[in-house]
Amino acid sequence: MQVEIIVGSMLGASEYVADALAAKLETLGIASEIHLQPDTQQLDQNKLWCICTSTHGAGDLPDNIQPFAEQLKQQQLPQVHYIIVGLGDSSYDTFCQGGKKMHQLMQSANAILLTDPLYIDVLHHPIPEDEAEAWLENLFNQPDFKQQIHSLC
Template sequence: MINIIVGTETGTAEFVADEVLELLTSNNIQACITLEPVLKQLIPSPLWIVITSTHGAGDIPHNLHQFTQSVTNSNSDLSSQKAMIIALGDSSYDTYCQAGISINDLFLSANMTMITPMLKVDAMDADMPEDIVIEWLIQYIPSISDLI
């Protein structure tokens, strides 16, 4: 099962995650959303899709603090773990998508494999974030299907 890990402060990332879940399930890909990820429970998953906003001064949302700390302190071998990062932000700030960048760097330092480049979604864009994400994600459905 694919794990969609959501980092949110205002609910936007959670709404995007709901749309991603719908896309995956409509393509016969089992997935679930988690707002309180626990590293040991996620490790068996073939893919983590992290959808996170950035808040404050480039901070990771509060609900992901314990998870990112677990990854940082992990003695687990995460080299076989695959992930995707979808970062939501506002380009009018100098910390644009910093939470996603920080999580991407953390995963790379844990030797995880990023199966796509990180997607940055700008709140200043005229399109809705979920529309941007779905349009981008559709091209990776075959690759995701191959993982399960």
């Protein structure tokens, strides 16, 4: 099994979270590949997609994931299963808008969300990697989630 980790990051926080998620997956015996310049043509649609993105500016997606978001507008991905990790600051009214936009795009492409998105508030979790790792480990410890994931292989 492998997870495609799709990263949207401007200042590096989402990259750190993606690295932590990859390390946690490795401890669970699951391979992963991090994509800093994601392209739908290069991602395996039969693997779980983990989209990890921050929000930039006035609720915008980070520059590196914008081309991927544009690709999603042209795609139908009914065989893709995904999870979302969004990073944001709740002192802004655009809290986690990047993650929410990616979720909407994936839904519009008919992809299948496997669990509620994780939206991490960096005001309350200054080390978002810790929150993301705990969330991921909890997911993979749930028998129903494990069964869904293994059926993707």
